[in-house]
Amino acid sequence: MEKKKNPIIFSSYEPRKGLFDEVFNENGSAKSIYKTLFDLYGGHSVNDYEILNSKAKASFFNQGITFQVYNDEQAQEKIFPFDLFPRIIHPLEWEIIEKGAIQRSRALNLFLWDIYHDKKVIKDKVVPLDLLSSSENYLHQMMHLDPPGKIYNHISGTDIIKHADGQYYVLEDNIRCPSGVSYVICNRTALKRALFGVFNHYQAHTVTNYAENLLQILETVKPRGVDNPNCVVITPGRFNSAYYEHSYLAKAMGVELVEGQDLFVENDFVYMKTINGPERVDVVYRRIDDAFIDPLEFRPDSALGVPGLFAAYRKGNVCLANAPGTGVADDKAVYTYMPEIIKYYLDEEPILNNVHTYRCSRPDELKYVLENIDKLVIKPVDEAGGYGISIGNQLTKSEIEKVKVTIKEHPRKYIAQPILSLSVHPTYIEDMGSFEQRHVDLRTFTLLGKDRDFVLKGGLTRVALRKGNLIVNSSQGGGSKDTWVLKTE
């Protein structure tokens, strides 16, 4: 009885065969980089650990770090589940990730410039024309328009996983309004509050420098003739699932957080309404989707945007980050061409691996997909947040038939990838009172400015909390971990 009262928190950790465990070797010993950490954590009793865990949770609630889930009838603010056991990335591994992320951002930026100008990549038959003509995010308003500093994707979120072979693979590049960076910083804060001692044993890079770098990047793309640009963050409002992040970033950068109604356009200049009168705005970090940014140019029923914003942008009087129309490259079908796109524009080999992808728009590949659904993950090309994903080996026969029908109706809308085995990381499961293996991925954040770039040394490690689940998105019930990129010794 005595023993059961205070079991060691790792004692019932059961590594499953065939999974890549980032912390433990096959013989059950901790990998060298985790050895100290394992010793530090392993000493806790379940009760002590429970107390730490509930304190960390309370800290999130008190800071108001919550998010909202769509399609949920009882839509309410939830805290993003946080796991106290951090993930460690070796400096040599990180070097590859960082170089690879910048390479992808640069290639995507050149791709966007090209498809909004001469379309050489299409004419040289590297990427099919259909990719543009069937994309709703390909904006004709952006044709032959030169964004300040020639930058489209100022902010990219690249999702990376470690496969069972120990290699990193990129799952997707998010370049519309990637979110999650505020959690990276809050996770670090929460972990420091709960277990500051562990940081004495590891030299991890800071993550709190993200906001200052974001501001500097935004300032590199200021409009012509402006010395000290006035930057703002525009949010759809407090009902948006990422509102916390919008307010965090504005606060951390020391700039105003605005909604559409706080801005107005006159003579093609953008102004903010303040109690001291109008104040000119030069750079807008917009967290509103393209379709909603300007009712005079895009969706006329948008109440979120600023009437006339696009005309001001077109005239070069304001910079929008990310540029409108960037979403055309944030498409899972474009993803499949990334190796070719990198080679075409940079004449380099891709540093990070792409996951092999079957395009349902191609008849031969569609045939393979329909015949092998049980071995594949089916994804819609234009949905974010893990919505609409079907994992073949978890479907019943009738579900498979349904998916087949859907794919056949709109083949261009779907891609398929082999079911990847995401690496696993020990994660504390409250109901069990112990650590268990859970799948994790990593979202990295890359910033691109005029003659300047930055990759946040860290990232959002997302955890699929349900046992065996592979979808890590926060909207699908995922949690997260602090992620340490170690300094080179």
Place this chain on the structure above:
Amino acid sequence: MEHLYQIVYSAKNCYEEVVKEAIWQFQILPLENESQHIVKWSFQNSLHTPYHVSINGLGFITIRLHPKHCFSEIEFKFECELVKKELNPFDFLPNLEPQDDYGKIASLAFKADNEIYLRRTPLSSLPSVHQSIFIFDTSQSIFQNLRDLNHWVYNHLHFTVGVTDVTTPLKDIIEQRQGVCQDFTHLFCAIAKENGIPSRYVSGYIHQGNNYFGDLQMHAWAEALVPNVGWVGFDPTNDILVAQNHIKVCHGKDYNDCSPLRGVVYSNGANETEYFVQVQSSQLQQ
């Protein structure tokens, strides 16, 4: 020969409840090009709010108005004087080898360069059941086929006001066989695109002198890209090629790119909008 046109566009908006703020954007100023030259124009409104001139995403001039105080009624009046050169729509050398032209429109570079006007939009794409409603005869030139198409659309639809609006799907228009100039134009564009010809929606004014359809409203017609010739205007509502009676304002993929008035009005309750257009002409001595 040159014609002098006087164009008047006037509108009146009434609101059931007081409007606290509104922003309107008019796309009604004729385009300056080799055949159109604006002599002068003016824009007035009953609130005496100053207007701003801007350029929209497709590169056309807009007039924008942002009244700063409350109102429940507003009138706008746009007047424009314009000189138009007489055009001969047949003033080009047709290609004697139509096969070359069909080869060109099938090339990837041509399709990539003209992607915007080959793209199917909800208003300008043929429903699948009517996909082959009009197939080009490739033994004839592209230009001849487009003229036949113009004639075919004119015969297929009957000009009827009030049956359709800007949201009526093309399928209903084809089956009801009724519509106004927007519908004629969308049908023409949809069929031309289906046959691989880039085509675009044009918004503008028509001089009503010759009993053409399109009085008292803004008019719409189509432009199609004929290889080795350029953009040629077709007016399927009147079964004619675009000539000196047509005064172009702007073009786009479909009506949504060209709507004469876009606005954001912060008010509750119903509103009534009416507008009319008048075009007068006189011949200029050379």
